[in-house]
Amino acid sequence: MHSVVEINDPKRRNEIVNNFLKNRKEHKIKNLQERSDLEHVEDYRIEVFKPILESNKKLQEEIIDEKNKIVETLNNFKSPSQLSIAPATTPTPKTNRKSLIKQPSVILPPSLPSSSSPQVVSNLIVSYLQDNSDRSNAGYSIKFNKAEKKYAIGNKDITFDQNIIKVNNEEYTATEGLMELLLKKSPDLNKVTTEDSSNYKKILLCSNALYQGFDKNSKRYNADSSDKWAFIKSKYFVAKTPTTAGTSSTSGSSISFIPSNTNSLIDSLRLSIGSYQAGNKDEYNKIHAMLDELVKQKVIKKKDLGVIYLNIGM
Known part of the structure; x- marks a missing residue:
């Protein structure tokens, strides 16, 4: 229920009306200012947090990309429902977790x-x-x-x-x-x-x-x-210092991929010698390395190398 105020004085009535209009205008201006302030705050917040948001977006993209790689790898295999303990035609017996x-x-x-x-x-x-x-x-x-x-x-x-x-x-x-x-x-x-x-x-x-x-x-x-x-x-390489007839050892070193097992080494040497005598001069350094290794293993004597080289045709 609203109360009613009777105003008989025109001057007083005009004053009340003007105050009301003034207050309404002030409220309107205040509302507009508050809205403007909120918009300013929002713009400021976007400006401040933009690098973080962009960083999060980039991180999210990286995570999604990594997830896709994992999914792609997993898709190379059957689904978990197709895991089996034995061939598909053989029923899986009951067993404990350790046997699985x-x-x-x-x-x-x-x-x-x-x-x-x-x-x-x-x-x-x-x-x-x-x-x-x-x-x-x-x-x-x-x-x-x-x-x-x-x-x-x-x-x-x-x-x-x-x-x-x-x-x-x-x-x-x-x-x-x-x-x-x-x-x-x-x-x-x-x-x-x-x-x-x-x-x-x-x-x-x-x-x-x-x-x-x-x-x-x-x-x-x-x-x-x-x-x-x-x-x-x-495990698999034998290092050697290359030498040339009539000269001393050079300062560098070369590596030949040759077996360390004596029997395998001798088999490889036979193959390399055959290849070298057939015209493959690329076997030259490898034959040197294998002979040096056989000397180290005391399978052949160093003094016999000259005769061996002569027989090979090196």
């Missing part, structure tokens, strides 16, 4: 290298292929070719079946040590056995993975500063 860890396997999709049917691949291999931590991008490590949907090392394709790695028609049993050497930049050498080291060397040799362009005739290695390259040099 020992013999897990996953079915690779048909898009990856396979024969006539999808392959069942051990979780050991799958876990290493999916793990991008400390991943080596060097030519002497396993790489996935997105265009051709297959794995390779050097100039050879790699296929997987159960816990077997197949390279150049040779089969190798996957172990933690071998997978460390095939994929990691800094392999855990505590996991690497003598057999792992030997198998890795065979894979490097058959695939020319150590040479630039995977061409051993290039005489240039895919050398880098990684721990794995240091392992390769210490």
Whole structure:
């Protein structure tokens, strides 16, 4: 209920009306000022937080891009519902959690290298292929070719079946040590056995993975500063100081990729000598290195080198 005030004095009435109009105008101006102030605050806030917002946007894009890479990697394999402990045709028996860890396997999709049917691949291999931590991008490590949907090392394709790695028609049993050497930049050498080291060397040799362009005739290695390259040099390379007849040793050094095992060394020497005598003069330094190594291993005597060189025709 509104109260009514009677004003009989025209002067008083005009005064009240004018005050009302004045107050309304002041309120209007105040509202406009407050709106202007809010707009100014909003503009200021945008200006202050713009770098942060842009940074967050960039970070979000990077996260999305990284997520897409992970999804793409995971899409190379079947969905979790297709994980199996044995081949798909064999029912999975009840077992405890420990047994699941020992013999897990996953079915690779048909898009990856396979024969006539999808392959069942051990979780050991799958876990290493999916793990991008400390991943080596060097030519002497396993790489996935997105265009051709297959794995390779050097100039050879790699296929997987159960816990077997197949390279150049040779089969190798996957172990933690071998997978460390095939994929990691800094392999855990505590996991690497003598057999792992030997198998890795065979894979490097058959695939020319150590040479630039995977061409051993290039005489240039895919050398880098990684721990794995240091392992390769210490295990598979023999350093030598080149010498020339009638002169003293030069100051430099060359490295030949030759076996350290005596029997393998002698076999390689025979092959290199045959190749050299057939006209391949690129074997010259390698033959020198192998003979020097045989002298170090006391298989031949240094005084006999002259006769050996003469018989070879060097």
